[in-house]
Amino acid sequence: MYKHKLIFENQMFEDGTTVPANTSTTIGDTTALRVDGTRSRMAVTVLAKTTVAIADTKTLTISLKECATETGTFAVPTPDSHSVVITMSVATTYAVGDRIASLILPENIGEWVKPVISTNDAAASGTIDVIIEYLGG
Numbered sequence: 617m618y619k620h621k622l623i624f625e626n627q628m629f630e631d632g633t634t635v636p637a638n639t640s641t642t643i644g645d646t647t648a649l650r651v652d653g654t655r656s657r658m659a660v661t662v663l664a665k666t667t668v669a670i671a672d673t674k675t676l677t678i679s680l681k682e683c684a685t686e687t688g689t690f691a692v693p694t695p696d697s698h699s700v701v702i703t704m705s706v707a708t709t710y711a712v713g714d715r716i717a718s719l720i721l722p723e724n725i726g727e728w729v730k731p732v733i734s735t736n737d738a739a740a741s742g743t744i745d746v747i748i749e750y751l752g753g
Contacts, residue, residue, distance in 0.1 A: 682726025
C-alpha cells in the first residue's frame with residue numbers, strides 16, 4: 617500500500633462542481649463528511665471533472681470548515697491553518713481526471729468537515745470533483 621492513494625466509494629463532497637471564478641464556494645453544502653480520528657491519513661482532493669483552466673499568477677485555494685456535529689454551524693478554524701494555496705506560474709489547463717490539489721487533513725481537525733474552494737481568477741473555467749482520499753501508510 618506504500619505510495620498508493622485510495623478513494624472510498626461514495627466518499628465525495630461534490631461531483632461536477634463549477635470552478636468558482638473570482639469567488640469561493642463551500643463544497644458539500646448538504647454533505648459533510650466525518651473525518652475525526654484519521655490521524656492525518658486522509659486528504660481532501662480536487663480533481664478535474666472537465667478541462668479546468670486557471671490563468672497565470674492566479675490562485676486556487678482549498679480550505680476547510682469544521683463542526684462538532686453533522687448539522688451544526690460550520691466555520692473556518694481560527695487561526696486558519698487548514699488551507700493550501702496553489703499559485704499558477706503559467707496559465708494552466710488541467711485535463712479530465714488530473715489532480716489539481718490535495719489538502720491533508722490535520723490531526724486537530726473537527727469531527728465533521730466541508731471544504732471551501734476559491735480562486736482569484738475571474739476567467740477560471742471547468743468543473744471539478746472534490747473527494748476524500750485515504751493516504752496509504
